[in-house]
Amino acid sequence: MKKSFSKYILLALTITSLVLSCNKDDEPALTGIVKGIVTDSNTSDPLSGVRIIIFDANTNQATENIMITDIDGNYSFSVPGGSYFLKLTKQNYNDVPVKGISALPFTITNGSELDNPVQMFPNGATNLGWISGKLTSSDVPVVGSLVVATNGTSGYSTISDSEGNYVIYNIPAANYNVKAWKAGVNSPQASATVIPDTETSEVNLAISSASGSTVSGFVTFLAISNKDVDVALTHSVTAEAIPGLSTTTSSGNYSLQNVPNGEFLARASYSNDGIVLDPDWIVKNGEPYVTVSGGSATRDFSVTGTVSLGSPNNDASSTNPVPTSSTPIFTWEAYPSSSDYVIEVTDANGNIIWGGFNADWTVKNIIIPSSENSILFNSDGNATESLIIGKHYRWRIYASKDNVQSATGWELISVSEDQRGLIIIE
Numbered sequence: 373m374k375k376s377f378s379k380y381i382l383l384a385l386t387i388t389s390l391v392l393s394c395n396k397d398d399e400p401a402l403t404g405i406v407k408g409i410v411t412d413s414n415t416s417d418p419l420s421g422v423r424i425i426i427f428d429a430n431t432n433q434a435t436e437n438i439m440i441t442d443i444d445g446n447y448s449f450s451v452p453g454g455s456y457f458l459k460l461t462k463q464n465y466n467d468v469p470v471k472g473i474s475a476l477p478f479t480i481t482n483g484s485e486l487d488n489p490v491q492m493f494p495n496g497a498t499n500l501g502w503i504s505g506k507l508t509s510s511d512v513p514v515v516g517s518l519v520v521a522t523n524g525t526s527g528y529s530t531i532s533d534s535e536g537n538y539v540i541y542n543i544p545a546a547n548y549n550v551k552a553w554k555a556g557v558n559s560p561q562a563s564a565t566v567i568p569d570t571e572t573s574e575v576n577l578a579i580s581s582a583s584g585s586t587v588s589g590f591v592t593f594l595a596i597s598n599k600d601v602d603v604a605l606t607h608s609v610t611a612e613a614i615p616g617l618s619t620t621t622s623s624g625n626y627s628l629q630n631v632p633n634g635e636f637l638a639r640a641s642y643s644n645d646g647i648v649l650d651p652d653w654i655v656k657n658g659e660p661y662v663t664v665s666g667g668s669a670t671r672d673f674s675v676t677g678t679v680s681l682g683s684p685n686n687d688a689s690s691t692n693p694v695p696t697s698s699t700p701i702f703t704w705e706a707y708p709s710s711s712d713y714v715i716e717v718t719d720a721n722g723n724i725i726w727g728g729f730n731a732d733w734t735v736k737n738i739i740i741p742s743s744e745n746s747i748l749f750n751s752d753g754n755a756t757e758s759l760i761i762g763k764h765y766r767w768r769i770y771a772s773k774d775n776v777q778s779a780t781g782w783e784l785i786s787v788s789e790d791q792r793g794l795i796i797i798e
Contacts, residue, residue: 401483407448410441410460413491413796414762418445422462422492423539425531429455429477432604432618434516438533453482458490461530463502463541465492469691470720470764470794471610491692493796496762499545501566505575507536507552507559514579516615517554520607521564523547527609550575553607555616556630558582585664587617588627589672591640594650595785596677598624601641603673608635608661611722613642631669636662640673644688644791650674651770651784655733679713679769679788680705682745686794693796698759700795702767703746707786710771713740715747717755720764726755734780736772759797767793 406426410419422441425434426449435456439447449456457475460468468490469475480486503521507514513536520529523546532538532552540550543566552559557579564575591601603626604618614636617628621640638660641647653674654660662671682703684696702715714736716728726749727738737754740747749759759765771786 402452403450404453404480404482405448405450405485406456406458406478406480406488407446407485408487408489409445410447410490410492411445412465413493418443419462419465419492420445422447422460422465423530423541424449424458424460425533426451427457427459427475427531429457431616432613433615434531434533451480453480455479458488459531460490460492461539461541462492464495464497464500465542466495466720466764467542468492470693475691493762493764495542497542497544499568500542501545501568501570501572502539502541502543503548503550503564503566503572503575504537504539505550505562505573505577507532507538507577507579509557509579509581513537514552514554514557517552517557517559517579518607518612518615519550519552519577520610520612521548521550521566522609523549525609527607529607529610529612531615550577552577552579553614553632553634555614555628555632556582558632582632583630585631585633585666586627586629586668587631587636587638587662587664587671588625588668589638589670591621591624591626592672592674593624593647594674594676596647596675599645599647601645601647601675602643603628603638603640604642605631605636605662606639608637611637611639613639631664633665634663636664638662638671638673641675642790644789646678646789647675648678648787648789650676651787655784676786679707679771679786681767681769681788681792684795685792688792691791691794693764693794695798696795698761698797699749700759701746701748702769704769704788706742706745707771709773709785710742711774711782712736712742712772713744714738714770714772715740715767716770717749717759717765717767725757725765726750733784761797763797765795765797767795 410422420443424439455477457477517532519538528543530540550562600621604613684694717726768788772782773785775783
């Protein structure tokens, strides 16, 4: 009897084991993988030591994952299915995405792998150092905060990792103020002196909580059908989105909670969605800054349809700059009701090197008749510098319309999107 009973026990255990094994095999995967190799754009050699942080694209917040590429330039993140983007930094290389440009997201599907190789471009600059430190709140690491070192109108940044550590690469030698930015926190300011080819370490920040402050407003649509758009608060110097301070409108309304004290540059419809912030609104009202100091603030926007660029132009789903010559011909599509166009070419730091407007927007530096939809770089000979091989640039087109009721006799009616017209000179 005992022998027979033992057989039943053995049989039951075997069946249970098989059931558990089947359930494990049949259970859907709870994560997906994004992986790739990071290489030097000039040599195609793999880059080791690249610091990569993956962000949740829906919240604009860094996950607790951080990756340093191995000797072969490999990286790999395993994350739950969803929408994400990457930021890559390395000393003596331009950030990916380029400074001033928001990363575009990709989708991870549970149980699948996404191959995502990345190229990094050498920056060619000299006298650069870097700053490192740690963010804590009551001795607890502060994860996913934007950390910015500023010196006048220049700013350099990174994101704190899962241990609260941060490293800001490629900073010109000078004195800087360092501060952290994130929804729900207030940061003190620390001083740091950067020396060429040297790490300035232990620039630590003790963070306090911030709650109760709200920035809200309404988005008005001009010459285009209403749709929900993205709204974000960005750093006033670097124009990078503050983690946790982005949202999507609902019937034109938006509200951002737990805004820390400080001055921000607010943005509506920054994504490549065919909609842009109305340039005439900026001319009349100035850049949409918002100041928060322990209370609530309001910022409304007007948006309109974009001027569509032709070539050279990066794809709408990518912020990878398109290789082009040092004397490109810029082309774009005609914009309805425009009287003329103005082209603007800026370097990676946002400095205008050709075209654009004077400081108060009253003078167009280049006027292109509405009958024309192309122009050769520096065709008027007034560019402040040549396009340099290996450097990143962005070009955009403004559409203007004659208006005798305006103080200037014209008004801006549209512009191309912020994240288009990205080029690199080869």
